[in-house]
Each structure stands twice: as C-alpha cells, then as structure tokens.
Amino acid sequence: MVDEMPEMSLKAIGVVHNGLSTPPTPRSDWEKMTSEIVIDSRLTEALDGIEGFSHIIVLFWMHRLPKGDTPLMQRPMGNPARPLKGLFALRTPNRPNPIGKTTARLLERRGNILRVEGLDALDGSPVIDIKPYLPGYDAAIDATVPAWIIHD
Amino acid sequence: MVDEMPEMSLKAIGVVHNGLSTPPTPRSDWEKMTSEIVIDSRLTEALDGIEGFSHIIVLFWMHRLPKGDTPLMQRPMGNPARPLKGLFALRTPNRPNPIGKTTARLLERRGNILRVEGLDALDGSPVIDIKPYLPGYDAAIDATVPAWIIHD
Numbered sequence: 098m099v100d101e102m103p104e105m106s107l108k109a110i111g112v113v114h115n116g117l118s119t120p121p122t123p124r125s126d127w128e129k130m131t132s133e134i135v136i137d138s139r140l141t142e143a144l145d146g147i148e149g150f151s152h153i154i155v156l157f158w159m160h161r162l163p164k165g166d167t168p169l170m171q172r173p174m175g176n177p178a179r180p181l182k183g184l185f186a187l188r189t190p191n192r193p194n195p196i197g198k199t200t201a202r203l204l205e206r207r208g209n210i211l212r213v214e215g216l217d218a219l220d221g222s223p224v225i226d227i228k229p230y231l232p233g234y235d236a237a238i239d240a241t242v243p244a245w246i247i248h249d
Numbered sequence: 250m251v252d253e254m255p256e257m258s259l260k261a262i263g264v265v266h267n268g269l270s271t272p273p274t275p276r277s278d279w280e281k282m283t284s285e286i287v288i289d290s291r292l293t294e295a296l297d298g299i300e301g302f303s304h305i306i307v308l309f310w311m312h313r314l315p316k317g318d319t320p321l322m323q324r325p326m327g328n329p330a331r332p333l334k335g336l337f338a339l340r341t342p343n344r345p346n347p348i349g350k351t352t353a354r355l356l357e358r359r360g361n362i363l364r365v366e367g368l369d370a371l372d373g374s375p376v377i378d379i380k381p382y383l384p385g386y387d388a389a390i391d392a393t394v395p396a397w398i399i400h401d
Contacts, residue, residue: 105310105375107257107346136337140345143321146338149395156308156348158257169295185288185379186298188386193292194259194377196308198350200389223257225346227337229394234340236388237352242381243301 109223111136111209113157117220124174127217131204134211134224141209144227148206152230155216158223159195167191173246180245197222200230261375263288263361265309269372276326279369283356286363286376293361296379300358304382307368310375311347319343325398332397349374352382 115132136144170181171189184192201213267284288296299305322333323341336344353365
C-alpha cells in the first residue's frame, strides 16, 4: 500500500531566523522566544491578510536532526526514567517525516517578514507552510491527554 | 536563500480510508465524518500510547488537487463575492506544499488502524504524520481572527 504512494517533495517557502543553533534550556523558554520568518520574496503577496490574525500555524522542516535511526518507541522528553512510548504518541522531533507544527503568536508582518513569538524552530529551519490559526477549527475544547504525559 | 534549501521529501506513513472522492456539501459535514487511517503495519508499534489521547493532529498530503497553478491571492471559500486574500491567510488546499493539518477526534485505535472523526481528507490521501494533540501547546486561548473570515 504505502509503497505505491506518489512522490511527495516539498519546497521551502521561507526560513526561520532566531540565532538559535540548539534548543533552549529549559525548553519552556521557547514560549517567549521571538523569531523572524523570512518568506521567499516572490511569495510576499500570498501573505496579504495574515496580519489580521493573532496566531499562525507554522509547518517547518527540522533540518538539524541527525539523519539515520528513528526508533519506533522513544522516551517522553528523552527522560530515561520514563517508560517507552510510540513516537506518534509523542512530539519528539525524531519522526519518519521531520515536520514541526507550531502555533505561534504573530507579532508583526512587515512585507515578506513575519515576526512571531513561541516558534520552537532552530535558526535556518526551512518553512514549508503558514496557515492562519482558526480557533473553531484548530482547537479541541474538550481534549484530554493521558496521565503519563503530564508528569514532567 | 530559498534555492539553497535541502531536498525535502516525504514518506507516506499511512493512508486515509473514508470512501470520499470529493468534499461533502456543505463543508461542515466533515465535522461528523468518520475515517480510518491505516498506518503502515511496519510502524504499528509507533502508535503505542496514542489511545490515551482524545484528539490527534493529522498531517496529510492533499493528493487529489490538480497540479499546476497556485495563485498567490485567492477568494475565501472560493466565493466569487469575497475579496482576494493571500493564500497564507487562507486554509485553501491550493498551496505551494499541499499539506493538510487537521485536529481530529480519536475514536479508537485497533492495531495499526486509527478511527477518527472530523478528518477533512479525501479517500486515499497519504498520511505523513500523526501527533498527539496537546491543549497547552496546540491551542491559543486568546486567539483572534479578522472580521472578513467570519462572514461565510
């Protein structure tokens, strides 16, 4: 089944600038981090109207990950004291397709540049899509999570 | 800048089954639609723990889109009465990288099969990632949207 799938290749539409070559410690520092997303200037017009949204969804390629092994079971937050879980039950960056998906606050649009807060991408990450965040579509107001994910 | 980006190609991790070859009318019927996501059976173990979450984020490839032109400015909901907006300010499927991102309710996991509600993907769509929905990370509780998007 999966082997018959079409070829799927991505084009970068922009790049992240924030000077970060490694994740901050603690990871919660991402939340206040400001980044600039520089969109390919040939696509500037495609941003028109985005400035009306308080938040955007950024899809990006986690380009700094070492290539190679993607264990199917991993430990939450890489913590050796925690039991193994399937990678699709985790937000680990080590996934078959290293795509990050972050809801970020849009602070400013200036031409082809988006200044955002809370984007947990490293400097130089290729951006592959920008979508407006729609609360009624993207949020699940009655969502629940398992107890094992809460204890960090 | 963008031309120097690394080659980014995706692997399908699964496929959507729901019998839908075109979007439902009205589009709001997606919300109650049930689909099965059949994950590549070599990846079954990577789902372990997902059953504890009420919602998942599904990234998928919108494979039925006609290839070709991607206008930078498009009309919200394809409605000719509405003014043009940049495609990155819209959720139009016609984008440089045709990746859909949906928050779906997880009804059941059965081995390598996820039964979900509210996935707005057509039958046969390649699935490229499954992530657990984390309310504190994925939702923006103070999000606002522009007035032009509300009037549909």
